Amino acid sequence: MSGPIVIRDLYKKYADNYALNGLNLTIDTGQIYGILGPNGSGKTTLLRILCSLLDMTSGYVRLGEFNPVEDSEKIKSMVGYVPETPALYESLTPLEYFSFVCSVRGIGQDVMERRVRNLVDAFGISDKVDDFIGSLSFGTKQKVAIISAIIHDPDYLILDEGMNGLDPRSAKILKDLLQDFASHGKTVIFSTHILEVAESVCNRISILFNGKIVIEGTMEDMRSEMGQKQSNLEDIFLKLTGDEDLKPVIETLKRTLR
């Protein structure tokens, strides 16, 4: 069964730069946790370390009792991961791909059939299941990636910009699914640039900047910490990431383009 995610003093170094710079975070089970941050702030690096896809430079990371470095196979069987850009076998059809993923994850035939049928119908891609993945649109590929990440009912669902390319119907279905996951004691972590989605879906949010968490908590916690009762997530985000006053930038841009 899943336990909390605990991260202590996590560092990831590339060349002379730290993508993650002493990050500390605890994510309890049953939460939908949003990771926000500007481009290059370390979100993807963090998520890939949690999925055991990337080694850390130093630090302590546990998903429940498991360590992503030493218990890689166990972690991968507990996690469902949707990468930033869908990485799929383009010469397979979605149906063949789901079958492959289910077989590897040891899901029985009956369960597999039922889940695939329901998910494919829900995401509106049942007319695409026999096409090559390589010939599908970006949004449809994203749906295939999402289905293959949730098909084994993972204890931890990690989505890196998981809403990218989804039509409103599918985005709504995914949001409901995430809430259902969390209500069953599973943990959902997702990074996004769509702040409205984070604000409406997540129980807790952290904002990453230069490899560190600059604020963490519920929306209420954040507002009270910032002392701005009326502010929304966008205001908080821009203030903490040093982009509070964008007016001069926009003015310069307008002049340049004219």
Added chain:
Amino acid sequence: MRSAKAFIGKRIMIEQRYLAIKNSNRFTSRFRKGGEKATSYLSQTIKISYVASSVSFIIFSTILSEPYFGPGGSVRGLSNLTFLLYVYLMMISIYSSLIFFNTIKTNNLLEPLNPLPIRSGYGVLWSSWFRYTGSASIFVAIPPLILFYSKFGSITGIVFGIIWAFIITVFGFLAGSTISVFVSSHFNEKKRSFSNSIRGILRILVVIAIFLFFETSVYLPKDIPFVIPSLSGLESYFVFFANIPYLIYGHYFYASQYIYGILATLFYGFIIYIFYMKVGPLIYNDLNTTTAKLSTGVEKRQFHFPAYGFYRSLIMKEFRTIFRKSQNLILLFIPVFFILPTLISVLFYGDIQSIGFSSVYYSLISVVVVCSSFYSLVMIISEGSGIEVLKSLPIKTGKIIFSKNIVGLVVFIFISVPITVIFLFYSGSPLYLYFLIIFDLLSAYIFSSLFNMRRLYKKIPDGSSTVNFYSFGGNIGLAILFLFTIILIMLPVAISIAGTYELFGSYAGHPAVFYSINGSVNFVGLLMAARFVRMTL
């Protein structure tokens, strides 16, 4: 515009290297950011690889040519060797062109250019390939030309030799890109039916048949060079490919001979130019063709759901990714192009019944070396961006290697068994040798490819989002892989030779004993390799 095209040509090459090494520790530890330093590092790796390829071609060719300039050497022998070197040059160009187009198509490298108001065209691809890769192989033809000049002072030989090396290189590039498009057509859109897969394989067999016809027709006139007995006078200048040694080493006593040589060169140069102009745009369009699917609306439907066990599912995935993607399928058949010249020369030149079982065996072993090296690499690079999927699933590396090995083995059997049977039939070998040798070759293939694949898989950088030919060092990496395979396969052969000597005082007359020992040693190697791979996490 010219500088933009030069930029694109260079960028295509740099992009290929970048995709291959972007996640490696070596690269990420040095360059977190891009910019000039990273670009210059990537350009440097391209230059180093180019120089290393050129130097190795020069060394290889010099070693082969040098004996013909000693006391016992003859121009006739040298012209035979030169002919083989040009065949080799053509093979390298075809293979390198296939790899080049494969990487472009797999990584959609031309896609960023589509929205830009620039017609890059086939010429950019040609110049990118020739400048950074293809021209290196021309060096394989140079050493005998220089040695010949230093001995006989024939400047004409050098001029014709270099022009024809260029013509053959362009021909190889065109042939490689044409094969790439010919095999890949109809590999799109809807799921492929079984008959479509068969059609794809048939297309490759057609290509191989054309190649086989070309090879045999060139080899069959028994003594090709400057003096093909069946060819004389004017025609010896105009038989494509067979005329090369004649043009280089011919004695030009009369002005008419120079004129014929120049006419033949101009004629084939013109044909290649027309080929380039006609085929180039078709190939470029094919590379730029992307398919977009329109939604046909949401519909409830019943579908057949394929369900397999763990291993079968992995193996099916391997078969599908290999056989449905033309780029991968072509790579699987490249070894055939490399092996055929050697095998045909042994069959037609070697007087197979009298050369002895060891010579036949070494020819067959070359099939194992080429296939084992190549398939280990191809089975891994066929993953492409799928490597991220594979790494995110709870599968032990050992199991991945086994499943990939099985697919490679099936193709190897398909290629090697018919070749072995033909060889043994022609050499008049007894039936029991068929079984011993086939067992021997298969076990040698399995154990060497298991070791190779494990070694390569371990080299994939942590956190990789894609793998391609350059992830393992490009041509130099492939050469090291060949060397490693040769050592792996020749170790049991050395043990078997020593064993047969120990028992009988010679090994030439005891093929059954030799093959029994060799097969047993290979089988032990196979068990060791399997254990080694199984322990791999």
